[in-house]
Amino acid sequence: MRRIFIDSSTFVPAAYSERSPARALLTAAQNQQVTLIISPLVLSETERALRNKLPQALPYFEYAVSIIPFERVQPTAKDLAQAEGVTIDPFDVPIVAAAKIAKVDALVSYNIKHLFTKQVSDYIGAPVLTDAQMMRLIREEQSKK
Amino acid sequence: MGEYLKPTLMQRKGMLVVPQVVRNELGLEHGSPVDWFKGNDGWTIRPAMSLDEALNHIGDALREKGISQEELMAELTKARGEVVNEQRKSKSKKSKKPKA
Numbered sequence: 321m322r323r324i325f326i327d328s329s330t331f332v333p334a335a336y337s338e339r340s341p342a343r344a345l346l347t348a349a350q351n352q353q354v355t356l357i358i359s360p361l362v363l364s365e366t367e368r369a370l371r372n373k374l375p376q377a378l379p380y381f382e383y384a385v386s387i388i389p390f391e392r393v394q395p396t397a398k399d400l401a402q403a404e405g406v407t408i409d410p411f412d413v414p415i416v417a418a419a420k421i422a423k424v425d426a427l428v429s430y431n432i433k434h435l436f437t438k439q440v441s442d443y444i445g446a447p448v449l450t451d452a453q454m455m456r457l458i459r460e461e462q463s464k465k
Numbered sequence: 466m467g468e469y470l471k472p473t474l475m476q477r478k479g480m481l482v483v484p485q486v487v488r489n490e491l492g493l494e495h496g497s498p499v500d501w502f503k504g505n506d507g508w509t510i511r512p513a514m515s516l517d518e519a520l521n522h523i524g525d526a527l528r529e530k531g532i533s534q535e536e537l538m539a540e541l542t543k544a545r546g547e548v549v550n551e552q553r554k555s556k557s558k559k560s561k562k563p564k565a
Contacts, residue, residue, distance in 0.1 A: 336527065338517060343520060369537060373527075373537060377527065380523050383514060384519040387513075412545075414552075
């Protein structure tokens with residue numbers, strides 16, 4: 321099964337549109353067609369953003385997270401130190417470090433400006449893709465079966 | 466007006482029999498997940514929400530409040546900065562603690 325680390329930005333289009341590839345990706349994880357991996361940072365920042373903007377949506381987010389069988393990884397201080405300098409934005413280091421230790425097949429994010437670089441994909445040993453690119457790959461693979 | 470059924474007795478290990486009329490009305494059968502929700506009138510049970518329903522609730526609420534995807538993405542970026550800074554501060558505080 322494909323192992324995919326998802327950045328918190330994936331939750332945004334998934335919430336806004338039932339037809340978004342991000343929603344399809346979360347559904348594929350719920351149906352155990354792919355393994356989605358997150359880190360505590362992904363959850364903390366999404367919860368904080370919702371709490372600031374729309375606290376009443378928080379229980380629904382927590383519920384959605386509880387019914388998706390996410391694998392969770394937590395990078396150590398050593399993992400974070402090793403990933404220093406790989407990203408353009410230092411705040412993205414924990415995401416890249418987590419994707420690296422999770423030994424993923426892809427990192428899915430909307431952070432095109434900062435994460436879609438050769439340095440990041442070389443470091444994690446996998447491509448950085450948008451949700452749409454990821455779902456296209458999954459569907460192509462499924463159609464070949 | 467509400468509707469009352471005769472009280473249900475709790476059995477061992479907290480098990481309760483959901484009255485048949487309620488099971489039929491909610492479409493609950495063996496293995497069906499249910500949600501427990503605490504509202505202003507106390508606890509309520511209902512058939513568990515699907516992933517789509519939960520995400521649609523968030524999306525609808527965001528649209529209703531006029532919060533755009535871009536705005537929420539920007540809030541996520543801000544939240545990442547705050548959380549990472551807090552974690553760094555707490556780690557550096559721990560490492561500065563004098564040894565007993």
